[in-house]
Amino acid sequence: MSFREKMHWASLVAILLGFGFYFFTLHTIPHTSHDYYIGLLIGVIGFIIAVMTIAAIIFAIQNSKDAHARADERDRLIHMRGTHLAYYILVLGVWALAFAAHYGHGMFFLLNSMLFVLVLAECIRIGAQLYHYRKGY
Amino acid sequence: MARLPFGNEIKTLRFLSGEMTQGELGERVGVTRQTIAAIEQGKYSPSLEVAFRIARVFEKPLEEVFRWEDAE
Numbered sequence: 001m002s003f004r005e006k007m008h009w010a011s012l013v014a015i016l017l018g019f020g021f022y023f024f025t026l027h028t029i030p031h032t033s034h035d036y037y038i039g040l041l042i043g044v045i046g047f048i049i050a051v052m053t054i055a056a057i058i059f060a061i062q063n064s065k066d067a068h069a070r071a072d073e074r075d076r077l078i079h080m081r082g083t084h085l086a087y088y089i090l091v092l093g094v095w096a097l098a099f100a101a102h103y104g105h106g107m108f109f110l111l112n113s114m115l116f117v118l119v120l121a122e123c124i125r126i127g128a129q130l131y132h133y134r135k136g137y
Numbered sequence: 138m139a140r141l142p143f144g145n146e147i148k149t150l151r152f153l154s155g156e157m158t159q160g161e162l163g164e165r166v167g168v169t170r171q172t173i174a175a176i177e178q179g180k181y182s183p184s185l186e187v188a189f190r191i192a193r194v195f196e197k198p199l200e201e202v203f204r205w206e207d208a209e
Contacts, residue, residue: 002171072168074181133171136180 003059003066004075005133010055011048012126018044018051019119026112034108041115078132086125093117141179145203148177150195166190 022044026037060067071079097113105113151157159177160170166187175181176191183191192202 002169005171066169069169072172073184073187074168074172074175136175136178137182 002133003063003069004071005130006059007052007055008126008130008133010059011052012123012130014048014051014055015119015122015126018047019115023112023116023119037112074137078129078137081132081137082125082127082129085128086121089121089124090117093121141182143182143203143205144179145176147173147191147202150197150202154195162191162194165194 022037022040025040056067093114094117097110097117100113101110147162151159151162158170159173163170163173166173167190168183168187172181172183172187176183176187188199188203192199195202
């Protein structure tokens, strides 16, 4: 497994754990102050950055040559494919949120829904890339 | 993923070229070892440029490295 593929796995796991915890908390404790959620969000982002940094260090130590290898045409194609799929999620999310705003949903709901769409798009992007790294392109 | 309509002789040619590794071929062609492995396994269709670069490493015409396998 290449350094890039390992890093994709690390980021997918970190995002699922971090934002999974965030949205689970949001769902189970819905009436806490907004400051609490801002703090929680900063904590989640810090967690993801920490996981990615530690993963990058460990994987680079395991194979430093692979870690320094530049992306080739296959890497770039797989990246574009993942980004292309994620774009559809973002477009659908924007339209859904536009309708939600029109029908009077509050700012807190809209902001967290926007965050959810972003996280979902990111998971689709990374998941698609991992699929193509494994199954081919 | 759909199977590619062409195969290749890269693995054999590597062996005949002093048991060249995938990494060595990748370095000479300008792609990663994983990309060479994916091409060999028919999981990735390389660009025309990379296909020509691979053929040039083995000093073979393109048709001796890649072969069309479709019934048509």
